[in-house]
Amino acid sequence: MAAAPKPLRSDAARNRDKLLVAATEIFADRGLDAPLEHIARRAGVSIGTLYNHFPTREALLAAVLPDQLAALERVTEAALADPDPWDGFVTFLEGLFALQSRDHGLNDALTRGFTLATDVLEVCKQGFLDAERIVVRAKEAGRLRADFGMPDLVTLIWAMSRVIRESMDTAPDTWRRCLSFFLDGLRAEAAHPLLPGAPTQTDNRP
Amino acid sequence: MAAAPKPLRSDAARNRDKLLVAATEIFADRGLDAPLEHIARRAGVSIGTLYNHFPTREALLAAVLPDQLAALERVTEAALADPDPWDGFVTFLEGLFALQSRDHGLNDALTRGFTLATDVLEVCKQGFLDAERIVVRAKEAGRLRADFGMPDLVTLIWAMSRVIRESMDTAPDTWRRCLSFFLDGLRAEAAHPLLPGAPTQTDNRP
DNA sequence: AGATAAGTTGAGGGATGCCTCAAGTTCTTG
DNA sequence: CAAGAACTTGAGGCATCCCTCAACTTATCT
Numbered sequence: 001m002a003a004a005p006k007p008l009r010s011d012a013a014r015n016r017d018k019l020l021v022a023a024t025e026i027f028a029d030r031g032l033d034a035p036l037e038h039i040a041r042r043a044g045v046s047i048g049t050l051y052n053h054f055p056t057r058e059a060l061l062a063a064v065l066p067d068q069l070a071a072l073e074r075v076t077e078a079a080l081a082d083p084d085p086w087d088g089f090v091t092f093l094e095g096l097f098a099l100q101s102r103d104h105g106l107n108d109a110l111t112r113g114f115t116l117a118t119d120v121l122e123v124c125k126q127g128f129l130d131a132e133r134i135v136v137r138a139k140e141a142g143r144l145r146a147d148f149g150m151p152d153l154v155t156l157i158w159a160m161s162r163v164i165r166e167s168m169d170t171a172p173d174t175w176r177r178c179l180s181f182f183l184d185g186l187r188a189e190a191a192h193p194l195l196p197g198a199p200t201q202t203d204n205r206p
Numbered sequence: 207m208a209a210a211p212k213p214l215r216s217d218a219a220r221n222r223d224k225l226l227v228a229a230t231e232i233f234a235d236r237g238l239d240a241p242l243e244h245i246a247r248r249a250g251v252s253i254g255t256l257y258n259h260f261p262t263r264e265a266l267l268a269a270v271l272p273d274q275l276a277a278l279e280r281v282t283e284a285a286l287a288d289p290d291p292w293d294g295f296v297t298f299l300e301g302l303f304a305l306q307s308r309d310h311g312l313n314d315a316l317t318r319g320f321t322l323a324t325d326v327l328e329v330c331k332q333g334f335l336d337a338e339r340i341v342v343r344a345k346e347a348g349r350l351r352a353d354f355g356m357p358d359l360v361t362l363i364w365a366m367s368r369v370i371r372e373s374m375d376t377a378p379d380t381w382r383r384c385l386s387f388f389l390d391g392l393r394a395e396a397a398h399p400l401l402p403g404a405p406t407q408t409d410n411r412p
Numbered sequence: 413a414g415a416t417a418a419g420t421t422g423a424g425g426g427a428t429g430c431c432t433c434a435a436g437t438t439c440t441t442g
Numbered sequence: 443c444a445a446g447a448a449c450t451t452g453a454g455g456c457a458t459c460c461c462t463c464a465a466c467t468t469a470t471c472t
Contacts, residue, residue, distance in 0.1 A: 163364050
């Protein structure tokens, strides 16, 4: 099935590793569109070598992102493991944004419409479905407002990712404050009718 | 006082106007870092002429932004005119974001730490003070949660500006939905203790 | 060790965007 | 209607980032 991945020559394997380490670091603190030259330089390798191993930025992302996404998966599991559906929902959001606040690249990945390799995309979709379980559970328990849907989660991620990016360097916990306020508006008992002109939920399915 | 602004030659004045019109349009729908060449081309003028009239991007902004800020001022006034402090607060936010959603450039201006000419900056500061009156009034009326401060307004603007930008082309009213949720968390009676780790208000004064 | 396949290198070509300035054009004024 | 001042022009230099490829180096295998 899978094309037999021919074994790399020893030096090539080493360079590949150095590139992955460098890419992970640089993406994490410069974001996903950091110049590839920086990554090559940090890996102590020429730009040509980088392109030899990863012909496109997307290929490099596909090699680097899965680790970050695994961390996210752990957060999701922890959230689902919480016996209280609301607490689980809060745990999920806190964990998600905490990860994003530590990893500029993950922030980009979750947020910008990035071209991702199909298998990475698959992981994302799976994560999205797990997140949906968290949301549904909290709604069914009558704790999360009934009109909150997955598109709203996406919107929330956009919103918070901006807050995270903007405050990262000066007051890195600002997002917690913002999230606190937001969460208070998501509790079922806080729900008021939407502002006039606000799209109804089905309008903005992604 | 003010340095006598020597009268422009007629053709120069015409070009200047064309540039302002073009800049207003392009900034509004491409954002504040649209290529200056685009603006020159749309004005039907060479790039050199643009630089002749506005030696820096900042100078061009200083000539273009006041109009947008005036619109914002009108929103602020309307908000203060509302007899109900909470409704005024809501009016303010709705008006602010509605403007941003129509003007990509204003969205950038309010959001990114842009280098602004001192007099434009002055207008911004004034607007900020007016906004503070709206916030304080809503808090004193016991309608807006007591722990909401001006830094939180800044954060909210960051958050919403991202939502606006991201949904502008596909579902331009998404921000209203998001704002509705957020507002429900800002009502005094919705307030819950902040999440652990959230900075206290004084931490993130800008 | 020598032959060969595998891997590396970095200069260089292409885009885009910023900004300048010498040469040309056009308005204004006497 | 000159002539000089005011203004415009666009090619070109700079910088950044993209990506490629012919010449070189190195690991591996016998």
